[in-house]
Amino acid sequence: MHDPYYVRPPDYRYTLVSEPAYGWWTGTITGNEQMLLGPVRVLVFDEDGNLRRTEETKSYPIPAEWEEIPPRQEHGGVRWIAEAAFKDGSVFIEKYLDRPRHVRSWMPRYPGRAPGEA
Numbered sequence: 205m206h207d208p209y210y211v212r213p214p215d216y217r218y219t220l221v222s223e224p225a226y227g228w229w230t231g232t233i234t235g236n237e238q239m240l241l242g243p244v245r246v247l248v249f250d251e252d253g254n255l256r257r258t259e260e261t262k263s264y265p266i267p268a269e270w271e272e273i274p275p276r277q278e279h280g281g282v283r284w285i286a287e288a289a290f291k292d293g294s295v296f297i298e299k300y301l302d303r304p305r306h307v308r309s310w311m312p313r314y315p316g317r318a319p320g321e322a
Contacts, residue, residue: 217253217296224271230295233288238295241266253297 220240222229227243237256240247246259267282284290 215298217298219294219296221294222292229266229270229292231290231292232295233290238297239288239290240295240297247297249295249297253295255297 220228220230222231229239229241231239233239233248236251238249238251238253240249241261241264244261246261246264247255248257248259250256264284265282267285
């Protein structure tokens with residue numbers, strides 16, 4: 205099998221936006237951090253798009269209003285949104301093929317194997 209060839213430069217930052225139909229929400233939180241709240245994990249990035257930490261989604265329940273079409277920005281009494289000062293919006297992140305398996309498990313996959321993967 206051939207090694208994958210990437211057309212984009214290594215410092216390219218991917219833009220993601222909230223997509224309730226796919227079960228993820230994006231935005232900023234306190235400390236100039238970017239948040240990607242997905243169906244499996246919560247990923248928190250710094251302002252340059254570098255992964256800082258991951259957390260389980262159980263600490264971040266989704267307000268019912270966010271799952272409506274079109275989504276409303278009400279919080280429905282969910283505390284973490286106000287505590288983290290979450291603001292819905294685009295996030296700009298780097299790709300993470302060489303990160304832990306729980307991150308790769310729901311980030312887009314590319315042809316070939318990720319570095320270090322058997």
